[in-house]
Amino acid sequence: MEEVTALIDKTFWKGKKVFITGHNGFKGAWLCLWLHSLGADVIGYSPHPPTNPSLFELCGLDSLVPTIIGDVRSKEKLQEAVMNAKPDIVIHMAAQPLVRSSYEKPVETYEINVMGTVNLLEAVRIAVHNGIPVRAVLNVTSDKCYENKEWVWGYREGDALGGYDPYSNSKACSELVTTCYRNSFFHPNHYDVHGVALASARSGNVIGGGDWAADRLIPDVIRALLSGTKLTIRNPGAIRPWQHVLEPLGGYLLLAQKLCEDGRRFSQSWNFGPSDYDAKPVEWIVRKLCDTWGGNAAYEIEPDGHWHEAHYLKLDCSKARSELGWQPKWNLDQALDRIIEWTRAYQQHQNLRSVCLQQIEQYCATD
Template identity: 65%
Template sequence: MVSDQSFWKGKNVFVTGHTGFKGSWLCLWLHSLGARVTGYALQPPTDPSLFACCGIGSLVHSVIGDVRVRESLTQALAEAQPDIVIHMAAQPLVRASYVHPAETYEVNVLGTVNVLEAVRAAVHQGIPVRACINVTSDKCYDNREWIWGYREQDRLGGYDPYSNSKACSELVTAAYRNSFFHPDRYGSHGVAVASARAGNVIGGGDFAEDRLVPDIVRALLRRETIRLRRPHSVRPWQHVLEPLGGYLLLAKKLYEHGAAYAGGWNFGPDDSGAETVLAITESLCAAWGSDTPIIIEGEDDVHEANMLKLDCSKAKAELGWHPKWTVKQAIQHIADWVRAYEAGCDIQQVCLRQIDLYGGI
């Protein structure tokens, strides 16, 4: 089991980006483990949203705010008195970063600076923050289109504004760790800082625009043709609970063992999870029981990587973390979630059942 209820019960956890897709799943999971969660984020980015469907606002102390506003973020974090900070707030879309590059850098880079500054301020006030995780992306690496997975020590880069902003966020995290939270001086500051790089996350409750699985789901529900831009691009697909389980395990290790676990960590699927866009589309159509037509459209002039995989040997060896669900299982859980949503079921209970099935409660 990736989560430990005896550890999380009563822990104060500060989560940025709690109104988003991943943040909502994480808050529900933490609440089910008995943690006291404070969330800080903008209003949910979509309507409908998983945040609203699950009633997350009634489970956590929800603060609506912008990570670009340092003063309000610092105040919210101080008032939460957190033991653990998990920073997930972001502009999360590659294609949106071409339309709004400056905003992408402001949120993803300056937002990281502001979170780490808020942690610094909390430590100076005597607030016992013990662990801080900055969640970035598999796209933070300098992508050479390799057929093997990127490791934590490989070069950071990023071609597009989104990917590059995540590499910058990683560099900011490393600079703050070296300058203010150095592992060699852990005894004086008491904060262990890490970053987490996840693969392409999929799951029920993602309503984002211009993202593969939500676009497929919308087409299936509307009985519309599915249109693909880059059908042969390979990504490391994983159910949302996989990396979230990794974050929870990493946070526990950071809290209990401090500097020994500071640094960067990959959380991605095994090689079998590296599938093409077309394969994922066909699998979801099959799980849904649909013969919806798929049209391959010509690629536009926006650059996107063709091949991306992660090497997660470090997390497996040092954290004992391993992927639990295959891509096929992840797709089936998405189809089950969407059917339940369409049938008007209690979505909070649907999500809790999937967390329990994963082994998280």
């Protein structure tokens, strides 16, 4: 049977109040821009942008998205922000997102990724108790939340959670917190009473223009290309499920809509990953980007690093395909081409908001 790709419904999103934590990070900025183009009213809650430069600032999103400067570890401030926002939909993206940083700051990683989730879900619970009609809550975690057995097939949503390093484990904990709050306060069987649909989303290694994070492959490559220096890579044989950032974000938008339309059915965990053939080794990615950029772009391989990193990790996204109508649109070659296109635009001081909007439009138009 031929698969049908579900479309983002602009009429659904027009006028929807969307509260996003971590909105000025890499993924958050792309999501804010997409939601604004759909006519949603977006309110962001986050500390100042985590990188300099940042996609949020480069696209001038501070003029489009009201921002509450705050930390998800600040329980009272977060509760006040949710109460005042009166959102229809809450998307929780705030996180300490880096594996290597989690080794250096494990306590902070757990505080943000675990207690930050507790604080957000508690803020929603209190808001609903006080009459705020929050309809859908989506907690964005990670493909790394699974207990990675380094096997060759993809993990399904019902597989065991785990996580070797503090980051991955904290995301597994965040999933457990989400399940607990869903069972205890927002159970699908009692949806008619509380009216809140709560789900989690697990995506692969997202890539795209405007990511400037430290110790992450694509940003490291881009910095080397722009500066004309040789890149040093670690774990060249590590295989990851690479996908353009718009792929999971499209999944989040579809899922949030489904949560509002049928909260009882869709309050679950969901995988959003690329096709199997887009799980490629680190060195393959770097070589492709260097070849596409041209010139003197080059790289070298670092001796074995100190920290453990998974060698192989892949998601099974059958459930999202069959129940949401979601499936990847851009293959890995297309995703990498879009990154080079965005980076050239940055290098040439083009209007990056327009570049991002154009790529969103191209993505939506892809069959």
